[in-house]
Amino acid sequence: MNTLIMISHGNMAREALQSARMIVGETENAYAISLTQEEGPxxxxxxxxxxxxxxxxxxxxxxxxxxxxxxxxxxxxxxxANNKNITILSGLSLGMVIEFFISRNKSPDQLKTELIHTAKQGIKDVLSCYDSSTG
Structure with missing residues (x-):
């Protein structure tokens, strides 16, 4: 099973993991690292x-x-740099985290493609997505 590690400035990674668990249920092999102002590289x-x-x-x-x-x-x-079994993607979003849990058993290449696609598809002009008759 592929492992997920999220890293962010502040609490974004931790909160994204908690939010994803609200939606998909409990998860294994998922970690969040939140960079505080007191920490360095x-x-x-x-x-x-x-x-x-x-x-x-x-x-x-x-x-x-x-x-x-x-x-x-x-x-x-x-x-x-010292591990060929690592993929790094930027643009952490809740949609990417949920997609990871839904698709985590796919091959690394397939999963990477799914995550990038999900991130790109998550950016929408919401008002233009609804027609005026939806109310």
Missing amino acids: EEIHNRLQQIITENRQSPHFFILVDIIGGTPCNAAFRVA
């Missing part, structure tokens, strides 16, 4: 490395980060 890197070490039996790790180039992304990139 080394603390995030160490927490991420610990999760990966504790779950080394996982066939693949998906790391979802909030923004590309930020501390969470850079910490994930450092860890991924």
